[in-house]
Amino acid sequence: MLKLFSAMLLWVAIITLCEAQRKDKKQGGKKEEIIFSVGGNSVSTEEFVYLYRKNHQNRPDEFTAAKIEEYLKLFTDFKLKVREAVQRGMDTTAAFKKEYNSYRAELRKPYLPDNSLTDSLIRLTYNRMREELRASHLLIAVKADATPSDTLEAYKKAMTIRGPHLS
DSSP, X not given: OHXXXXXXXXXXXXXXXXXXXXXHHXXXXXXXXXXXXXXXXXXXXXXXXXXXXXXXXXXXXXXXXXXXXXXXXXXXXXXXXHHHHHHHXXXXXXXXXXXXXXXXXXXHGGGSOOHHHHHHHHHHHHHXXXXXXXXXXXXXXXOTTOOHHHHHHHHHHHHHHHOGGGO
16 A cells, blocks of 8 residues: 555656656746836736737737837836726725626626527426436335236236337
């Protein structure tokens, strides 16, 4: 048991070291470069590039130095405005919360199933399950001293319940 535990611990250590080296190679051994900071919140190069690419998909003509500098100025102004709004407490007003929740609801819609469709499918499945019968055994009670005709009657009743489509 101790050998198994030691072997597992060794494997975990090896995997951890390999993963750390792989991440270090991906980043080129460099620390994240910070483009700018606003109120203690830093924006890294990686974050900026990700957002720029996301907002300019399928538009290769937008990847020029002038366009990137323009976006950087807009992005910096946006971060400054957000910081100012937070400092003024504008993120706690009822109007902001209402607008924020409406944006969340709009963003959530494509990822949520259509309730009317789901309800109709559930209702259909429920009704079908009420009609379906899955019995592996049919037990028809007969007396211990039953006559062959009573036994035949019980057999016919079981076959009727079972149905012709299950024969």
